[in-house]
Each structure stands twice: as C-alpha cells, then as structure tokens.
Amino acid sequence: MIRPRGNGIEGLMSLFLYILQRIDYADRCGMIPVVDMKNYNSQYYDGEHNVWEWYFTQPSQYNLEDVRNNKTNLVCGYSLRRKMNKDIGSIQSIFDQRLIMSVNKLILRHIDYSDEVKCILDKEIKTVKPKECIGVYLRGTDYIALQPKGEPRQPTVEMVKKQIDAFVEKYGCNRIFLVTEDAGIFKQFCEKDRYEIVLYSADSFIASYDGKDYLAFSGAIKKGKKEAGLDYLVKIALLSKCKYLVTSITRGSISAVYLNGGNYKDIFIFDLGIY
Structure with a gap:
C-alpha cells in the first residue's frame, strides 16, 4: 500500500x-x-x-x-x-x-488516467493541437520568491524566449503551448504578439501571491483542490504530447518528459543548477 x-x-x-x-x-x-x-x-x-x-x-x-x-x-x-x-x-x-x-x-x-481526465484531455487535444506546438513550461510564484533549497533554478522569461526564437527559426513553428501558474510570466509572453499563444481552456493564473509561504499554504490558489489538480494534470499531459519542448526543470516537466517517453522531435532544458 x-x-x-x-x-x-x-x-x-x-x-x-x-x-x-x-x-x-x-x-x-x-x-x-x-x-x-x-x-x-x-x-x-x-x-x-x-x-x-x-x-x-x-x-x-x-x-x-x-x-x-x-x-x-x-x-x-x-x-x-x-x-x-x-x-x-x-x-x-x-x-x-x-x-x-x-x-x-x-x-x-x-498508470492510466481516470475517465474524467481522459474526457477533458480528449477535448483539449482537439483545440490545443499539441502536435503542432512548442510546449513551454516555466514556474514562477514560490519557486522564484522562496528559492527553495535544493530545487532547480528557474530561467528568466527572456532566456526562455531566446530559446523559443531559436526553435521558431529552426522549425518554423510559432505556435506555443504555454504552461505557467504565474500571471506575470503569462503577461510577458503575450507582449507584442510575438508568438501564437495557446492555452488550456480552463487555465488561470495567480496574480495575488505574496511570496511569504509555499503556494499550497498561501491562499493564492482560488480553485478547489480537485479542480486545481485536474487542471495541473491536464496541462502536463498536453505538454507531454507537444512536438517540441522548451522547459525549466520542475517535477512537472520531469513528469511530462517521462510521459512523453523520448518522443519530442527536439527538446531544450534549462539546467541552471539548484537554489
């Protein structure tokens, strides 16, 4: 057990x-x-x-x-x-x-998804079209504010954009499936219509995090426990189905890579050491 x-x-x-x-x-x-x-x-x-x-x-x-x-x-x-x-x-x-x-x-x-997750995922695949996307995953909030000891350092948005630009030039793919919980990071990606940003339909972003405690204890997550977990899992599952991946190292990105099983056409992982 x-x-x-x-x-x-x-x-x-x-x-x-x-x-x-x-x-x-x-x-x-x-x-x-x-x-x-x-x-x-x-x-x-x-x-x-x-x-x-x-x-x-x-x-x-x-x-x-x-x-x-x-x-x-x-x-x-x-x-x-x-x-x-x-x-x-x-x-x-x-x-x-x-x-x-x-x-x-x-x-x-x-491992198999629950029927509820499968139903949501099937619908999202039709709209997100991950096989036509560069998957991008970047953590903010408590990862940046608290810099938890032993956890991977996160790249800046500009570092990530630079690598996305390299993939766009190399592969001609400008469709970005973005996964982040941080409203500030999302806004930076949307500046100047630089990319075609695609999101999970029920996605939401955290703008009220005060940086004083871990996200789970901060009160900044407004959705219920089950719904928050469903949203997170579906986004990671979609990320695992993208054609390309640009990502920081987190438990979410490690899970996406495991689920993908080595099938990304190209992948770039920011390895910046640990906090």
Missing part, C-alpha cells in the same frame, strides 16, 4: 513521481501496488475520497477495500527508502534517456 509523504506541500506531479518510485519497487519485489491517498495527508486530501482516483486508476486491479480485507499487506513507509530507485524523479533524470524510456514503460504498465 503506497501512501504519500503527508507534508501537504507537494503538488500533484511531485506526488506522482514519489508514487512511481514505489510502484517500481513493488514491480521489482513481485508485489501488487495499491495507492492510498484517502487516509493520509496531501495537498489534495479531503478526508473522504481516495484522491489518487480523481486523477488516475489504481496501478493494479485492486483497491483500498481489497487491501482492507487482505492480511498480507505492506504499508510503504520511510523504512523502504534505501531500496527505492532514487533516480526516478530526480533532477538529473530528465537528461537520462535510458531511465526516461524505462519509466515510460513503467507508466504504460501501471
């Missing part, structure tokens, strides 16, 4: 990568993985639902009721840390093509 860390800080894709590590462990040990995000705290915890199932199906044919009725369970905790493949989800893993392919196979074996 796989449970989240319980700190309430991690976003959905950080939780996704953490759980992937433990699914991989179960695979290697001949165990059957079941995810419990009902009884343990997370940013999406509501005390009622197994919130993993808002976004994904269970990684096996079993659910929490089956676990409750089975006496041969292992609750996944910190004692297993030494046996985990710590490369999964690590910063440098975004450059490791062999690992990317291996994790993509793990995803194909065990």
